[in-house]
Amino acid sequence: MTDRSVTHATFVIERVYDASPARVFKAFSDPAARNRWFVKADNWPIAEYTFDFRVGGRETGRFSPDGTMMVYNETIYQDIVPDNRMIFAYSMMIGDKRISSSLATVELKAEGTKTRLFYTEQGAFLDGLDKVADREKGCRDLYEQLALELERSAAIA
Amino acid sequence: MTERSIHHSTIVIERTYDASPSRVFAAWSTREALLRWGNPGDGWDLAYDHFDFRVGGGDINRFGPRGGPTFRNETTYFDIVPDVRIVSASSMTSEGKHIFASLITAEFILAGKGCRLIVTEQGAFLDGHDKRANHEAGWSEMLDKLRIELLRTQVAA
Numbered sequence: 172m173t174d175r176s177v178t179h180a181t182f183v184i185e186r187v188y189d190a191s192p193a194r195v196f197k198a199f200s201d202p203a204a205r206n207r208w209f210v211k212a213d214n215w216p217i218a219e220y221t222f223d224f225r226v227g228g229r230e231t232g233r234f235s236p237d238g239t240m241m242v243y244n245e246t247i248y249q250d251i252v253p254d255n256r257m258i259f260a261y262s263m264m265i266g267d268k269r270i271s272s273s274l275a276t277v278e279l280k281a282e283g284t285k286t287r288l289f290y291t292e293q294g295a296f297l298d299g300l301d302k303v304a305d306r307e308k309g310c311r312d313l314y315e316q317l318a319l320e321l322e323r324s325a326a327i328a
Numbered sequence: 329m330t331e332r333s334i335h336h337s338t339i340v341i342e343r344t345y346d347a348s349p350s351r352v353f354a355a356w357s358t359r360e361a362l363l364r365w366g367n368p369g370d371g372w373d374l375a376y377d378h379f380d381f382r383v384g385g386g387d388i389n390r391f392g393p394r395g396g397p398t399f400r401n402e403t404t405y406f407d408i409v410p411d412v413r414i415v416s417a418s419s420m421t422s423e424g425k426h427i428f429a430s431l432i433t434a435e436f437i438l439a440g441k442g443c444r445l446i447v448t449e450q451g452a453f454l455d456g457h458d459k460r461a462n463h464e465a466g467w468s469e470m471l472d473k474l475r476i477e478l479l480r481t482q483v484a485a
Contacts, residue, residue, distance in 0.1 A: 175412050177433055179448050181338060247404055249419040250426045250454065255332055258429045258452060260417030262406045272406040272415045274431040276334050276452050291336050293450035295415050295433045297407065 177295050180303040184290040186314045190321045192254045192279040195286045198320055199257060199277070200224050208320035212313055215242075226251055241266055255279055263301070270300035290314060335453040337460045342446045343471045347478040349436035349443040350411045355477055356434060357381045357414075364480075365473040368466030369393055383408050386416075397422055412436055420458070427457035447471070 188195055198204045202222055210220060210232065218241070219233035230246040243264040250258035256279065262272040273294035280287045290310060296303055345352055355361040359379045367374040368391065378388040386404040399422045407415035413435045420428040430451035437444040447467060453459060 175409060177413065177415075177435060177448075179338065179340075179433065179450060181336065181450065247417060249417070249429045252332060256334070258334075258419075258426075258454075260404065260406070260429070260431060269407050272417065272431060274417060274429060274450055274452060276336070276429075278332075278334060291334075291452075293336060293338065293431060293452075295431060295448070295450070297415075 173298055176298055178299075178303065179293075179295055181291065181293045182303065182307045182310075183292075184288075184307070184311055184314055186288050186290075186318065187282065188286045188288060188318060188321050189284070190286055190325065191284065192281050192286045194321065194324075195279055195288060195317075196254045198317060198324075200253075204320060204324065207323075208316040209313065212316045224248065224251070265300065268300060269297055271296045271306065288314065288317075330455055333455055335456075335460075337451050337453060339449045339451070339460065339463055339467065340446065341449075341464070341467045341471060342444060343475065344439055344442055344444045345475060345478050346442050347482070348411075348441070349438055351478060351481070352443045352445055352474075353411045353414075353436050355474060355481075357408075361477060361481070365470060365477040367391055367473070368463075368470055370469060381405065381408070399427075422457065425457060426454050428453055428463075445471070445474075 198208060215234045215236045217232065217234045221231045223229055226248055228248050232244045233241060235241050244261060246259050246261040248259045257277045260274050263270050271294050273292050275292045278289040292310065294306065355365065359376055363374060372391055372393050374389060374391040376387055376389045380386060383405055386402065388402050390398055390400050392398040399420055401418055401420050403416050403418045405416045407413065413433065415433050418430050418432060419426065428451060430449050433448040435446040449463060451463065
């Protein structure tokens with residue numbers, strides 16, 4: 172029988188990007204940009220992906236890091252203020268086991284020509300199936316990928 | 329222009345009830361019971377526009393003081409382990425504005441012949457429309473009403 176437990180944790184990632192809030196927001200909302208830094212971040216083969224970026228819309232992704240373990244991510248958008256913030260709830264499963272559910276907020280604050288991004292995740296980590304520190308590191312890595320995407324797209328522009 | 333802000337806050341509240349985890353869980357998962365205890369205000373109105381208690385399902389309810397503002401809550405159920413836990417995401421609006429988003433965990437823990445209920449609300453209070461103190465009072469009111477509900481529905485041994 173599964174040993175049931177819930178660990179609640181909050182972590183905050185703060186990162187400054189050399190781009191306007193509008194450009195940072197676009198990296199989240201534009202499917203092509205998002206695909207480069209968020210969806211393809213780890214280069215894991217993607218079995219399924221849907222993206223409906225609006226309040227009440229969802230993003231779903233099914234992908235496999237190693238060909239056998241199937242990871243499923245479902246995101247529900249609760250609030251979107253263009254160029255300012257996104258609030259979403261997301262949940263992850265590995266195989267048929269749910270490993271976490273979280274509330275996440277992304278806030279974009281203009282600082283001169285740059286943007287300070289605050290990512291706050293308030294999560295319920297289930298049954299010892301994921302470690303908070305690993306999740307935080309994974310998110311931090313994603314926000315580094317976003318920096319690379321913004322640099323790349325500035326160079327092309 | 330709306331002044332945008334997010335205040336993140338986690339509330340943990342617990343009660344021990346003289347009822348099995350199964351009975352307490354049942355009070356959380358049936359519409360008729362929730363209508364009796366799930367109302368955060370003394371004497372407030374509460375109605376469900378939609379009720380679908382299952383993983384991937386959700387509910388929509390409206391509540392508020394008679395003659396006062398109406399609050400609308402949209403909930404999605406992420407995780408349901410019968411008689412053990414419920415994890416859901418909720419988004420609250422009032423007068424067309426998003427005022428609050430949260431991840432709510434309810435844990436039902438066997439305590440002797442009774443049940444220890446732990447509710448964790450990981451919330452984001454938006455744009456100064458709502459505050460933690462309101463939610464602490466609201467949960468306290470609901471969990472007190474739940475005690476009455478459980479006494480009312482107690483089956484004679």
